Amino acid sequence: MAGVSHSSFADGVEHTVARVRGDLIELSHSIHAEPELAFHEHRSRAKTQALVAERGFEVVPVAGLDTAFRASFGSGDLVVGVCAEYDALPELGHACGHNIIAASAVGAALALAEVADALNLTVVLLGTPAEEAGGGKVLMMEAGAFDDVAAAVMMHPGPVDIAAARSLALSEVNVSYTGKEAHAAVAPFLGVNAADAVTVAQVAVGLLRQHLFPGQMMHGIVTDGGQAPNVVPRHASMRYTMRANDTAALHALEEKMAGCFAAGALATGCQHRVESVSPIYQELTPDPWLSQTFRSEMLRLGRAPVPAELEAALPLGSTDMGNVTQLLPGIHPVVGVEANGASVHQPGFAEAAAGPAGDAAVIDGAIMLARTVVALAETPAERDRVAGLAERRAS
Known part of the structure; x- marks a missing residue:
């Protein structure tokens, strides 16, 4: 049964996120202030990879896409990907909150880098452009960027908290x-x-x-x-x-x-x-164990995720992360952002994405993602399960 991790490593990644909180909020606000459309996220890509490059991540381009990257740290046998989105919407800017996604992904990657050697991890931050239109993750998958990844995680802001979010x-x-x-x-x-x-x-x-x-x-x-x-x-x-x-x-x-x-x-x-116009986006199928672990982390932080029995009735549009979850274990939970009644793809949500509720989602999202990966690394049966699936894909 998945649950909250009480290990020193889980506490350690949370402390790391707290330590870099200012950098993460600054990153989120900076991406938000300069919205860029699909396949043109040049400034956003540079901003997203900057903090991990300073930490020693090896950054390489992917799939011949100018605004995609793969940044790796560590040499452990469990390879975990953290996906960062940073494209915006025409006219509406970051009304889908991808600035929050990018900053939370960077926070999780930085935190996991601190424990990578101890947990025998390889941490991969994947800069994934063109989620709103173009299927950046699909193109990256076709180019092999996910071939060695055993599990992939990311979060997405929204009006409510949903641990096992699904999509069409x-x-x-x-x-x-x-x-x-x-x-x-x-x-x-x-x-x-x-x-x-x-x-x-x-x-x-x-x-x-x-x-x-x-x-x-x-x-x-x-x-x-x-x-x-x-x-x-x-x-x-x-x-x-x-x-x-x-x-x-x-x-x-x-x-x-x-x-x-x-x-x-x-x-x-x-x-x-x-x-x-773009590759087909497959339905999002979250990994049950990772989703339950993330739910436990939501509850630990005082959030109120939608009851599990109602999650399937709340599809969240569509995402190319669905294609990733069809290939390997992954999650795409929604972290709630209070936006005065506005939902994603509305101007009010764009405003909230750089406000106090958006900032809280950045930090909570980074913490919950990092602690979920730590729990995976520290649970032998689940670690072996995702690693075994990766080995079978490779063969």
């Missing part, structure tokens, strides 16, 4: 229609209206909603609807996101949505193309 599988596509321009008043009969194709497709999507399975959903925007009202649009486009409880249900939804997109082209005589 996701795919995102651009849909473009090509018709024929014409003067909208003089000779509209010579045109093929691409904007009409978008309208037909969206009507079809709206009618499909009645027949979705629980957990399936879709949402989209029109990214191009024409340039002038007196010209029949030759080109129009949409971007749609599709989600479902698991990857199989997602693929079933994709097939139905493909028919809706094709309907727009068929009804108007347009040509159409559907292109994936």
Whole structure:
């Protein structure tokens, strides 16, 4: 049974986080003040890796991505990854609190470095860009950045505390229609209206909603609807996101949505193309033992996590950390941030992410992550379990 660790190593990592508290808060606020979008997080990456580089972590680039990195410390046979996200949202900045994620990950990595030799650990801080759009972790996985990692941990801020957070599988596509321009008043009969194709497709999507399975959903925007009202649009486009409880249900939804997109082209005589925007995000499947250990740490710090029986009913959007948890044991708990009723992806949450509640999430998150990893390292059966899974993957 997982539980709170009372070892000197657990206390030691907590003391380390307390000692570097000022540096972590400064890091969080600095990333927050200069939000950067997916694959352009150059300043955020540099800030995130700076503190661990000073501590002696070996920092190397990953997957040919300018804003990804892998920073390693120690030479133990148990390799644990701590994931740091730092991309922001268009217009909303850090309304998802990735500044908190980055700072808490750095805090956990620094703390674990202090006990790495004693616990026979290798600590790996993974700078993972483009979570909001682009699937940075998936690209890093494909490049081998997680190959030797036995377990991966990270936290995410949110409106409530959730120890075993789950997420939906996701795919995102651009849909473009090509018709024929014409003067909208003089000779509209010579045109093929691409904007009409978008309208037909969206009507079809709206009618499909009645027949979705629980957990399936879709949402989209029109990214191009024409340039002038007196010209029949030759080109129009949409971007749609599709989600479902698991990857199989997602693929079933994709097939139905493909028919809706094709309907727009068929009804108007347009040509159409559907292109994936990023890798599929698989559903988040937290490791039960690590999640229970993190829950115990939440309770120890006086937090009030959502009851375990309600966790599955609270999916948290989608994340490429889901792909990581499909490959190896991992967790992605939510650490609560009081934001006056605002939730993630709202301006009020962006403000709170650099306020007192956000700062508390940085420190508590770092402590809980570090102590959870210490508990893993000190529990022989669980240590052997995750190490054995890593060995089987390698073979």
